[in-house]
Amino acid sequence: MSYKLNKLLSRIFFKLILLCLALTFINMISFKSMKFMAVIQPVFIALAVIWVSVPLAISAAILYPRACKHFKMKSWRLVVEIRRYYNLTPINRFILYVGSLALMFSFLSQFLFGGNSLFLTGFSFLVMSTSFAIDIYNRSIYIFKKIWSGLLGKTIVALLAALSFVITNYLARRWIYITTDLDPKFFSEFTNIVSIFFTPLSYLILVSLFSLVIVIPEFIGITLMSLLSPIKDNFLRNKFKRLANLSVRMRTGKRIEKLTSSELVLLNSRVLFFRVFSSPIFVCLIFYTFSWASSITGSFWYTTARLGLVNYYYHAEGTSPISKMRYYSYDGEKISTAIFNGSRWEFFTFNNK
Incomplete structure (x- = not known):
C-alpha cells in the first residue's frame, strides 16, 4: 500500500512538474508574459519540493513505529542500567536502615527527653557513613567496569595514574625545597622514590574525590524528589494512575500489582533522604579521620622523611x-x-x- 501510494503521488507530481516546464517553454516562445513567469516559478518550486518530499514523508511514516519501538527498548535499557547503578545490596540497605533508625532515636532522645545521645549519634553517623562507603564502592566499580571496557576508558585511567604521579612528584619537590632550601634537582633519586611510594595514595585520593563528585547530581535531584515526594505521590496517584504505576515499575522493575507486601513497605520507606544525608556525613567523617591521623602521624612521617633524606645523601x-x-x-x-x-x-x- 505504501509503495503504491508513493509511486502514484510521485508520478502525479512529476507530471505536474513536466506540465509546468512545458507551459514555461510555450510562454517563453509565444507569449513572453512576465506575469505568467512570476506565477509559474513559485508553483514549479513548490511542486519540485513536494515531489522530493513525498517519498521522504512516506518513508518517515513507515519508520516511525520501528523508531518508537527502538526508542522504547533503548529507554528501558537505560532505565535498567540506572536502576542497577543506584541499586543497594541487601546488606547495604540493611546498614542504611539501621543507621537511619539510630539517627531517629538519637533525635528523639535529644529533643524530646533532653538526654545526652552523643554515643547513639556517633553510632548512627558511623553506620550511615559505612553504608555510603559501600554504595560509593559499588557504584565506582560499576563505572570503572563500563569505562575500562573501551580504549577511551583505559586512556582516562592511565591519565589519572599519570596525574597522581605528577601531583606526588610536585609535592615531593616542594617539600624538599622547603626543608633543605635547595633546588630539588640535587635530590632527584629521593624525589622519584618518594613519588613512586606515594603515587597509590594520591591515586586513591583522586578516585575518592571522583566518587564524591558523582554524588553531587543525585544529591540535588534526590533532595528535590524527597521534598516533593508527598505532592508528587498524591498528584500522580489521584490524577495519573498509569504514570504512577510506570514510576513504580521504573524504580523496582516490577508492576505494582506484582510487588509483595515487604517490597511495598520498602518502596514507601522514605529512605531516600537518609541515603542523601549519608553523603555529607561520610565527607565530614573522612575529613575528621584525616585530620586526626595527621595530628598523630604527621610528625612521624615528617621526621622519617628527613631521616631518609639524610641517610641517602649525607x-x-x-x-x-x-x-x-x-x-x-x-x-x-x-x-x-x-x-x-x-x-x-x-x-x-x-x-x-
Whole structure:
C-alpha cells in the first residue's frame, strides 16, 4: 500500500512538474508574459519540493513505529542500567536502615527527653557513613567496569595514574625545597622514590574525590524528589494512575500489582533522604579521620622523611657512622649540612670557599 501510494503521488507530481516546464517553454516562445513567469516559478518550486518530499514523508511514516519501538527498548535499557547503578545490596540497605533508625532515636532522645545521645549519634553517623562507603564502592566499580571496557576508558585511567604521579612528584619537590632550601634537582633519586611510594595514595585520593563528585547530581535531584515526594505521590496517584504505576515499575522493575507486601513497605520507606544525608556525613567523617591521623602521624612521617633524606645523601666526617652533623656536597663548590637537634635533622647551606 505504501509503495503504491508513493509511486502514484510521485508520478502525479512529476507530471505536474513536466506540465509546468512545458507551459514555461510555450510562454517563453509565444507569449513572453512576465506575469505568467512570476506565477509559474513559485508553483514549479513548490511542486519540485513536494515531489522530493513525498517519498521522504512516506518513508518517515513507515519508520516511525520501528523508531518508537527502538526508542522504547533503548529507554528501558537505560532505565535498567540506572536502576542497577543506584541499586543497594541487601546488606547495604540493611546498614542504611539501621543507621537511619539510630539517627531517629538519637533525635528523639535529644529533643524530646533532653538526654545526652552523643554515643547513639556517633553510632548512627558511623553506620550511615559505612553504608555510603559501600554504595560509593559499588557504584565506582560499576563505572570503572563500563569505562575500562573501551580504549577511551583505559586512556582516562592511565591519565589519572599519570596525574597522581605528577601531583606526588610536585609535592615531593616542594617539600624538599622547603626543608633543605635547595633546588630539588640535587635530590632527584629521593624525589622519584618518594613519588613512586606515594603515587597509590594520591591515586586513591583522586578516585575518592571522583566518587564524591558523582554524588553531587543525585544529591540535588534526590533532595528535590524527597521534598516533593508527598505532592508528587498524591498528584500522580489521584490524577495519573498509569504514570504512577510506570514510576513504580521504573524504580523496582516490577508492576505494582506484582510487588509483595515487604517490597511495598520498602518502596514507601522514605529512605531516600537518609541515603542523601549519608553523603555529607561520610565527607565530614573522612575529613575528621584525616585530620586526626595527621595530628598523630604527621610528625612521624615528617621526621622519617628527613631521616631518609639524610641517610641517602649525607655522610659523616671520619669513620664513625654515628654523628650529629652530616654533609652533602652538591654543585661542586657548595655543601649542605644536616644537624641533628635531638628530635629531627635540620639543614643548612654553606659555600665551600
